[in-house]
Amino acid sequence: MSRPRNQGLETREKILDVALELFTQNGYDKTSLRDIAERLGITKAALYYYFERKEDILLELHLRLHQFGSELLEEFEEIPDGEERVAAWPAVLDKLIEFLIGNRDAMLLHTRNPGAIGALYANERNRLENEILEQRLVRILSSPAIPLEQRVRMSCSIGVITELFGDSGLAFVDVPVEELIALTRQVVSDVLRVPLS
Amino acid sequence: MSRPRNQGLETREKILDVALELFTQNGYDKTSLRDIAERLGITKAALYYYFERKEDILLELHLRLHQFGSELLEEFEEIPDGEERVAAWPAVLDKLIEFLIGNRDAMLLHTRNPGAIGALYANERNRLENEILEQRLVRILSSPAIPLEQRVRMSCSIGVITELFGDSGLAFVDVPVEELIALTRQVVSDVLRVPLS
DNA sequence: GTCTATATTTCGATAGAC
DNA sequence: GTCTATCGAAATATAGAC
Numbered sequence: 001m002s003r004p005r006n007q008g009l010e011t012r013e014k015i016l017d018v019a020l021e022l023f024t025q026n027g028y029d030k031t032s033l034r035d036i037a038e039r040l041g042i043t044k045a046a047l048y049y050y051f052e053r054k055e056d057i058l059l060e061l062h063l064r065l066h067q068f069g070s071e072l073l074e075e076f077e078e079i080p081d082g083e084e085r086v087a088a089w090p091a092v093l094d095k096l097i098e099f100l101i102g103n104r105d106a107m108l109l110h111t112r113n114p115g116a117i118g119a120l121y122a123n124e125r126n127r128l129e130n131e132i133l134e135q136r137l138v139r140i141l142s143s144p145a146i147p148l149e150q151r152v153r154m155s156c157s158i159g160v161i162t163e164l165f166g167d168s169g170l171a172f173v174d175v176p177v178e179e180l181i182a183l184t185r186q187v188v189s190d191v192l193r194v195p196l197s
Numbered sequence: 198m199s200r201p202r203n204q205g206l207e208t209r210e211k212i213l214d215v216a217l218e219l220f221t222q223n224g225y226d227k228t229s230l231r232d233i234a235e236r237l238g239i240t241k242a243a244l245y246y247y248f249e250r251k252e253d254i255l256l257e258l259h260l261r262l263h264q265f266g267s268e269l270l271e272e273f274e275e276i277p278d279g280e281e282r283v284a285a286w287p288a289v290l291d292k293l294i295e296f297l298i299g300n301r302d303a304m305l306l307h308t309r310n311p312g313a314i315g316a317l318y319a320n321e322r323n324r325l326e327n328e329i330l331e332q333r334l335v336r337i338l339s340s341p342a343i344p345l346e347q348r349v350r351m352s353c354s355i356g357v358i359t360e361l362f363g364d365s366g367l368a369f370v371d372v373p374v375e376e377l378i379a380l381t382r383q384v385v386s387d388v389l390r391v392p393l394s
Numbered sequence: 395g396t397c398t399a400t401a402t403t404t405c406g407a408t409a410g411a412c
Numbered sequence: 413g414t415c416t417a418t419c420g421a422a423a424t425a426t427a428g429a430c
Contacts, residue, residue, distance in 0.1 A: 027311070027312030027315075029226040030226065030312055042414065045409095045416080045417095046414050048407075050413095054405095054406065111308075115223070115226075115309065138368050142368060155360070155368060156360065160356050160388070162356070163355070163356025163360065164352065164353060164356065171334070171335050171339060172348075172349065172352070183346060187349065187350060187388055190387045191384055191388060208395085230424075240397060242425090243396050247395095250425080
């Protein structure tokens with residue numbers, strides 16, 4: 001029967017939601033704290049109760065993706081290097097597709113604000129996590145246990161997915177999502193030269 | 198024997214060159230007119246002699262790409278719709294690869310400044326040209342004379358190229374450019390399910 | 395064509411009342 | 413938790429001399 005005490009947390013989440021939308025739509029630099037505040041019906045100053053700096057809002061949105069990437073890599077790294085990883089790669093792509101569908105805005109935020117995201121490197125925790133994630137992916141794609149051509153194809157497969165569910169998707173808006181996914185998986189299969197699950 | 202009177206034009210070109218570099222490197226919003234002026238050894242105010250507004254510099258850089266895209270589309274549109282266009286698509290990709298290699302900065306300018314580029318939509322001429330170019334590409338990729346799967350593959354092939362010569366190329370810096378191009382063409386060939394020239 | 399000087403605007407951030 | 417009011421910095425843009 002107690003009145004919910006989490007209004008603060010709700011407001012904080014709303015700030016992040018609105019910020020994600022505006023940062024994605026209009027760009028981080030061109031989105032002022034005033035824009036965010038007005039959308040929420042509060043004032044600019046109120047935002048400073050929840051976030052010390054504007055950058056901290058972007059940072060929190062960014063670190064969410066680290067979580068997904070890290071978990072995905074962790075699963076994959078448990079697989080022995082070489083042929084087994086090549087065989088397991090399609091499953092990684094499936095999970096990536098699923099994630100991109102559910103987080104289009106979050107992905108757009110990054111692809112459309114590389115400068116602002118890059119500035120987050122000033123944050124020590126973020127820089128460290130980024131470097132580790134990149135090293136882990138590059139290590140996977142640089143393995144001598146996998147032929148160069150196959151590694152290029154693994155990289156290309158990521159490109160195909162990000163393209164179709166990113167900018168280029170405009171031409172196929174009429175195609176049902178499920179059919180588009182099926183076609184994507186088919187193309188990815190050809191890129192990897194192995195059938196998907 | 199007459200002293201060249203085109204110093205103005207040369208300065209104008211230099212402004213565009215420096216602007217392209219700084220916009221690409223540091224972002225459009227984070228590049229001030231002062232930055233550009235100082236690099237050229239002139240003052241901020243002098244820039245206003247050549248360009249009425251900062252945006253006009255970006256606009257001129259942008260419209261250059263319209264030229265390439267329009268010419269590429271024009272060639273392709275002369276080909277009869279259907280099988281013949283499917284057969285001609287690989288040649289389009291070759292030209293695209295060649296262009297991307299020779300204009301990496303110009304491409305980076307766009308991919309890294311979607312907000313600023315998007316703001317150019319306020320310019321009537323630019324908005325018109327953009328819409329026409331997009332319509333022309335969408336029309337090509339929407340043709341009922343080409344099976345859906347093939348059209349998706351045509352779209353994906355663009356994605357593969359932009360990916361490998363864009364962000365994802367980091368993992369293969371040690372691979373010679375020529376070899377990387379060869380591998381790219383091989384993957385593109387698989388995506389399209391036709392051999393490249 | 396280029397300069398100095400300045401007007402004007404916008405934004406991130408802070409202080410303090412309620 | 414939210415507000416009003418304001419500061420300081422930086423950027424775009426303009427005016428007018430040379």
